[in-house]
Amino acid sequence: xxxxxxxxxxxxxxSIGAAMDRGKTDDPNWKALFDxxxxxxAWLAEHxxxxxxxxxxxxxxxxxxxxxxxxxxxxxxxxxxxxxxxGRRPVPDVVGHPELSLHLVESLVDEExxxxxxxxxxxxxxFTVPLSVWTPDPGDAWPCPVVPLLVNVIQYPQPTAAxxxxxxxxxxxxxxxxxxxxTVGVLGTGGMSHQLAGARAGFINPEFDAxxxxxxxxxxxxxxxxxxxxxxRQAGSEGIELIMWLVMRGAMDEQITKVHSDYFVPASNTxxxxxxxxNRAPRPA
Amino acid sequence: MTQAxxxxxxxxxxxxxxxxxxxxxxxxxxxxxxxxxxxxxxRGLRMNRLFMSLRHAEARERFAAxxxxxxxxxxxxxxxxxxxxxxxxxxxxxxxxxxxxxxKLAMIDGLSMQYLGGVFTGMGEEDFLAAxxxxxxxDG
Numbered sequence: 426x427x428x429x430x431x432x433x434x435x436x437x438x439x440s441i442g443a444a445m446d447r448g449k450t451d452d453p454n455w456k457a458l459f460d461x462x463x464x465x466x467a468w469l470a471e472h473x474x475x476x477x478x479x480x481x482x483x484x485x486x487x488x489x490x491x492x493x494x495x496x497x498x499x500x501x502x503x504x505x506x507x508x509x510x511x512g513r514r515p516v517p518d519v520v521g522h523p524e525l526s527l528h529l530v531e532s533l534v535d536e537e538x539x540x541x542x543x544x545x546x547x548x549x550x551x552f553t554v555p556l557s558v559w560t561p562d563p564g565d566a567w568p569c570p571v572v573p574l575l576v577n578v579i580q581y582p583q584p585t586a587a588x589x590x591x592x593x594x595x596x597x598x599x600x601x602x603x604x605x606x607x608t609v610g611v612l613g614t615g616g617m618s619h620q621l622a623g624a625r626a627g628f629i630n631p632e633f634d635a636x637x638x639x640x641x642x643x644x645x646x647x648x649x650x651x652x653x654x655x656x657x658r659q660a661g662s663e664g665i666e667l668i669m670w671l672v673m674r675g676a677m678d679e680q681i682t683k684v685h686s687d688y689f690v691p692a693s694n695t696x697x698x699x700x701x702x703x704n705r706a707p708r709p710a
Numbered sequence: 711m712t713q714a715x716x717x718x719x720x721x722x723x724x725x726x727x728x729x730x731x732x733x734x735x736x737x738x739x740x741x742x743x744x745x746x747x748x749x750x751x752x753r754g755l756r757m758n759r760l761f762m763s764l765r766h767a768e769a770r771e772r773f774a775a776x777x778x779x780x781x782x783x784x785x786x787x788x789x790x791x792x793x794x795x796x797x798x799x800x801x802x803x804x805x806x807x808x809x810x811x812x813x814k815l816a817m818i819d820g821l822s823m824q825y826l827g828g829v830f831t832g833m834g835e836e837d838f839l840a841a842x843x844x845x846x847x848x849d850g
Binding site: 454484485486489490491493507508509510511579580581582618620621622623624625626627628629630631654657658661662663690691693694696 | 738739740741742743744745746747748751754755758759761762764765770803808809810811813814817818822823824826827830831832838841842843845846847848849
């Protein structure tokens with residue numbers, strides 16, 4: 426059977442990728458962010474999974490507003506990195522894992538999560554920036570095949586936090602029922618608090634982010650109980666994308682062990698968070 | 711649908727209140743927070759399509775050559791066309807633009823999300839950027 430060995434939650438702000446692509450990670454405005462990634466990256470380099478699942482959203486690059494799937498899953502052998510307007514990021518295309526994808530689709534549909542299936546999908550910064558947070562220098566290839574799981578977070582009504590958490594739990598069961606022995610890393614992306622438009626643009630809520638960071642580890646059900654409106658109020662109109670962290674969390678065990686977390690303001694207009702968890706109960710002190 | 715949507719949402723002050731109706735499941739109390747909902751997306755569909763097309767270099771060239779013609783090609787309403795030509799960023803949001811799509815146009819103009827933040831808040835880019843670097847803006 427396959428098993429989830431770790432979960433990584435991280436913001437996917439495009440400027441984080443741009444800072445890396447342009448060699449600005451030591452710039453005073455960025456250095457603390459990247460220093461905060463270092464312990465997670467070191468641990469992840471020692472814990473390479475056989476396959477990863479990235480829970481993310483597209484930003485007007487791979488899909489448009491003609492179709493707005495609430496949840497979608499890629500089943501392709503390969504995912505091209507999108508050109509978002511001014512040349513694609515200088516990072517490798519993504520190798521998929523169609524066998525696992527098809528198994529996940531069937532298992533999740535059997536559990537009544539009726540996902541949209543993507544046989545072709547270009548992936549944008551929402552997908553590649555988290556991979557870069559994990560692996561800053563991938564060379565010719567990312568560390569392992571990756572399966573994209575799309576969540577609509579840009580058009581209201583987004584799925585509820587509770588539904589995202591339940592999807593994650595079903596995803597965990599689906600992974601465990603895969604017949605092959607595979608280790609799996611799950612990335613939940615987006616957040617933390619931010620709002621891009623409106624009179625409240627620039628909104629950051631560090632108290633809420635701190636609560637979220639703690640509860641995602643120890644009390645995710647509390648977060649899953651939040652309404653869409655409450656999430657927008659507390660985290661900002663774009664901060665609602667934190668619901669994608671709940672998909673990752675749901676796929677993990679009830680008890681997990683934090684490896685590392687960090688918090689940084691601002692990455693562009695966003696509070697950037699990273700949280701890495703190993704999928705095992707904490708060892709007694 | 712053959713006619714470009716031209717009407718604004720029924721109850722809304724520009725840039726100050728949530729979009730959407732005042733009754734039913736769309737009812738929301740989120741001051742200063744435009745929520746890109748189904749109604750916005752329906753009204754903004756053609757304009758957002760235009761923005762998305764600008765990912766491609768040849769589309770950007772055609773847009774630059776005759777912006778108004780490009781808008782007509784995509785079937786924008788007169789108001790939406792005016793907002794695009796005037797770079798009235800707030801109006802684009804009010805007329806159904808998704809910020810992620812509107813941003814494609816801003817990028818063509820060499821403008822950042824901080825610039826847009828300065829517009830939406832009325833603070834100007836420099837003060838907005840300073841506020842972000844000081845930890846971001848807070849409610850109240």
